[in-house]
Amino acid sequence: MSRFWRPGSERPQPSSLSVLEDDEPGFLPFSTLASNSSYGYGGLERHRQRLPVFKYRTAILYLLETHATTIIVGETGSGKTTQIPQYLKEAGWADGGRVVVCTQPRRLAVQTVASRVAEEMDVKLGEEVGYTIRFEDLTKSAVTRIKFLTDGVLLREMMDDPLLSKYSVVMVDEAHERSLSTDMLLGLLKKIQRRRPELRLIISSATIEAKSIAAFFNQSKKKLPASRDFGPSREPAILSVEGRGYDVQIHFLEEPVSNYLQAAVSTVLDIHNQEPMGDVLVFLTGQDDIDAAVQMLTDEAQNLAAHRSGLLVLPLYAGLSRAEQELVFSPTPRGKRKVVIATNIAETSLTLEGMVYVVDSGFSKQRFYNPITDIESLVVAPISKASARQRAGRAGRVRPGKCFRLYTEEYFESEMPLEGIPEMQRSNLVSCVIQLKALGIDNILGFDWLASPSPEGMIRALEVLYSLGILDEDSKLTSPTGFQVAEMPLDPMLSRMIISGSQFGCSEEMIIIAAFLSLQSIWVIGRGTQKELDEAKQGFAVAEGDHITYLNVYKGFLLSGKSSQWCHKNLINYQAMKKVLEIREQLHKLVQRLGLVLKSCGQDTQVVRKAITSGFFAHACRLESSSHGGMYKTIRTSQEVYIHPSSVLFRVTPKWVVYHSLVSTDCQYMRNVIAVDSSWFTELAPHFFQI
DNA sequence: GAGCACTGC
DSSP states (O other): OTTEEOOOTTSOOSOOOOOOOTTSOOOOTTTTTTOOOOOOTTHHHHHHHHSGGGGGHHHHHHHHHHBSEEEEEEOTTSOHHHHHHHHHHHTTTTOTTOEEEEEESSHHHHHHHHHHHHHHHTOOBTTTEEEEETTEEEOOTTTOOEEEEEHHHHHHHHHHOTTOTTEEEEEETTGGGOOHHHHHHHHHHHHHHHHOTTOEEEEEEOHHHHHHHHHHHOOTTSOOSSOSSSSOBSSOEEEEEOOOOOOEEEEEESSOOSOHHHHHHHHHHHHHHHSOSOEEEEEOSSHHHHHHHHHHHHHHHHHHHTTSOOEEEEEEOTTSOHHHHHHTTSOOOTTOEEEEEEOTHHHHTOOOTTEEEEEEOSEEEEEEEETTTTEEEEEEEEOOHHHHHHHHHTTOSSSOEEEEEEEEHHHHHHTSOSSOOOGGGGSOOHHHHHHHHHTTOOOSTTSOOSSOOOHHHHHHHHHHHHHTTSBOTTSOBOTTHHHHHHHSSSOHHHHHHHHHHHHHTOHHHHHHHHHHHTSSOSBOSSSSOHHHHHHHHHTTOOTTBHHHHHHHHHHHHHHTTSOHHHHHHTTBOHHHHHHHHHHHHHHHHHHHHTTOOOOOOTTOHHHHHHHHHHHHGGGEEEEEESSSSSEEEETTTOOEEEEOTTSTTTTTOOSEEEEEEEEESSSEEEEEEEEOOTHHHHHHOTTTOOO
């Protein structure tokens, strides 16, 4: 532990953090949903009044009355998410058929918070208090007064009701996360505000982001129609609410380390040897790192076990099965110290109870998008101060904790960025652009963004949408194709593929394929050897490619009677297959509603591949050399790419292929590939393949 | 012959 500098009283302590209680969207995903009825008679009301936010009830209601926008800066644990919607209802904001609505970035949070609020109000979930997420609408339009939903669902709702006229107050929670949909939502809400002066916005954010959000919503200097002397102030109010939690002591490294993996492992061992009992949460970047660290610590733990209490080392990342993830939430056995080694999933999506020590590597994997090459890649990159703070806070939930940062204080102070780059500035923007177009926003470049995306990114998105026939020369949605694509909850290239499918008589096949491609992977990870998995996959494989292979999997699954045993036997993830059925079902209804022809082409795989090509012609590649492990070049940019070894076409190397996506590692790998005929390119997209 | 941070519609 000597390598860490302990901030003393003579130097300013960087942070002392407070963290969340069980009232926030706390995300103990597998247990809390059904089991939080531990309050006696009258206990719930007392519990509500003890929350830090309760002191601010009057202030919040006053600010809401007098300001169009109120920004609540809240440490987690303040109770803002569950309480503010109730205060609003109690104060009459949900009277007269109006509805108070609150958004969350994640589905699980929506469900957890809604059921908690329903319990506190002693009403049945789905009546006065309801929620909406994809595939699940637990609201009753005439009855529901408080409604929770994901911000993505609210964006979709705007397509039918652009001014969100049902809602009196929109509360955007966790706005500091700056997800793509939150940023879009905030931009659109600002627009709506100008048309609906009576609408109130509450935006909840962590400290750092609050200022830029406040500046964004400040409309006091703008000229507004004759409302100068009445109505709410156009200048946002900011209110800080303290959280509830324990102090976390921060330790930095005295010298930088080159190998954060090794440093993390030895820090855990130091903690184990020198610190009192208490569980440890380690933040690393990804599956590889985590598996390696788990292995190293497990080996060490075996050496230690002979003479002292042991370590229980567990990995946590999204790719693990539900059962494996659940292990992390089980109570630590007596006399053991639990060490959870996690990705960013433990920073935002899941909250682990009982952590006393946090080890922060200072890195995470982040997605970046290059609009010039049109390639997305995952890169290990330094985290922001905001993230570091969030990670540290995970140590103070049940008692005072400690956070060991595997970087120096100098680095933290002078080099670590204050906040992360908003997703808007590191993503492919096609979906974003088409949604704005569908909402009638024609001047996308002039849209009032919270963080402007790069002009290159915008131009690339417009080009792609134009080449797909979704936008016309005036950059307006085409009819009917553009409007149909906008209604589909998919990547526009997949939507385009489905529409072609309906023209070619294979829409049934297209929606199945689209459902498969919406998931990460349908194959079980971790069970059995790679060889077994390859053999299982080979049972469905066809020379036409991965998409057609998925159709075979789907047929097999249906023939088995949607059996989980069948999935198990074939090393297929049963949960993923259920998801495929759900998405297919949703798309099926949608395609019918849009008036597209629903038809199956039977065994004709050529027409299926043609329909796919009509959506993905921009991903066409030609085999350059079969000797160098099958090197391909993209037609559009002459990028060197290879078929991913997980593809059924890995050994086949057809002359012409179309891929669904690229993964960038040492080289560019094409994932989900079909073999095509080059004559289809000029037939299906002549404008794109002029030469 | 090798890989997948995390959400969401």
